[in-house]
Amino acid sequence: MSFDFLTRGLELTSAREREALLYLKKHRILDVLVHLTSSILFHQPDKPREFLLDILSRIKIAKTTSVDFPYLIDDSNLVSMFEIMDPTNQGFITPVQYKEALKNLGLLDSDEVIDENLEVITKDYFRKDV
């Protein structure tokens, strides 16, 4: 979910509000909250607070060690996504399909440009890039 999409309706009047919005953007708080909410609605744990504590502590550890961020969509999901887009098993997908996939995953800001020169996008590139 892009930050601008989520904050599209806000009318900011004061300096403190603008400051608060900058704070959110800098620390990517909205992305974290979206991730937490989607995980909790998907897994539906019996004890929501403990579940959230667990995810947050994993993110905290991941920040310090720089590995193993907990993701909602993991590697095997990505492979399946790729295979859905490539039914005839040619081994690659077009940039248009790639852009659509990134939009669906919420990773694409509407103004980012994908390198159109890359006519084919292979499975490995897809996995690594995402």
Place this chain on the structure above:
Amino acid sequence: MDATTAPHRIPVEMPRYGEHHHIFEMMQIMLQELLIHQPKEPIQFMLEHLERDNDMVPRIFILGPPASGKTTIAMWLCKHLNASLITAENLIWNKLSGLAIKALQIYEKEEAIPDFLLLKLLLERMSKEECISKGWILDGIPETREQALMIQTSGISPRHVVVLTAPDTVLIERNLGKRIDPSNGEVYHTTFDWPSEPEVQNRLKVPLGISEEETVKRLMEYHRNITRILPSYPKILKIISSDQPCVDVFYQALTYVQSQHRSNAPFTPKILLCGPTGSGKSLQAALLAQKYGIINVCCGQLLKECVASNSRIGELIQPYFQKKMQVPDQIIIKVLSSRLKKQDCICYGWVLHGFPQDLDQATLLNSAGLMPNRVFFLNVPYDSVIERLTLRRTDPTTGERYHLMYKPPPTMEIQERLMQHPGDTEEKVKVKIDFFYRNSSLLEDFFDNVIYVNGDQDPYTVFEYIESGIIMPLPTKVSQ
């Protein structure tokens, strides 16, 4: 996900889980705290916030003119809710804080305590463990708009604000009878609230500043300030008249403080209306559908539509209609699920009536994943139902429906040719009512948080009750 892409089939368990565990409110409060404090390490802050789990602790301001009973109400609420009481006095008389000692010196010189010092004392007190984990009740602060704004900008905001009012003459008279117990600071009154134990009676002292002129001065000051403070708390305010017995004021304050405000959480209404025949279910469902765009699903109507459309399911149902037998539950649930899982019902919500009629049907509804999130039982006494149903008439020529008491036919000519539906005779209605009441207690136990509405009133009043039941959050148990 972008709303403009193809409609998403969100599994129905997700919104149900979200509503049940108040996920939206939890996230909203966490985001609020993040924005107020803007910590440098947000992840750590969120971890601590979740561990504290103090979203629901009391955070109350009690405001009111002198002699309105603020201190009494505040103390009683504290004892009941197990929160900490904060007043200007107990902030100053705190021997453990350096700031408090300075404030005490100013107070003893009979000067007003500067606002910034008061704020610092407040912040210091609120950062203590007991205020964070058990909540706080602020008695008589803020007194001026400047104080209110300062408190707000420093990040302290209450969830409920209770304002006591009473006419000035009552207050002046009441203040003359005020007595204080010096050992614990409790306030008594010579006429209204006299303690029963004689030791307490002997201890009571007359406090300073209760003469008539003093009270008048303080009242004028109060009125000048309160009109500028109240607009700061638009949605969380409740004004209670304190010109009634203490206990009444207390109970009103307690119920208000334990209630939750309307939340911004996304909500798709899935309403179930239950009640004996003639209680007004179809009418209320039609009103809801008209006002809010919710889809009106009447079970009997749905089955008849299936038969009329000659679908495969309709052919299964038809023999039961012909033999005038009850259609089996399995078929009904199939028809219902396919209707309730259509895109318009998922999008706009639905209001169901005419099903379930007993416990087995309710269990089937649950296993089909179609549990409602608001259940209303319309209570109508037997005589009202008989009156409503047995006086129904139809005009065979125009098809217009009349009621001999509520909507009589305009001319004698029409009245002579009116006919009654054979199912509206008293015996048949009695059978249907008895059938409902045989199963109703089991149904009431099956659903939690059933809302009972008195259906014996005019339709628009009943409609307003149902509306408030849908809009207000369901009552949750407050842990004591």
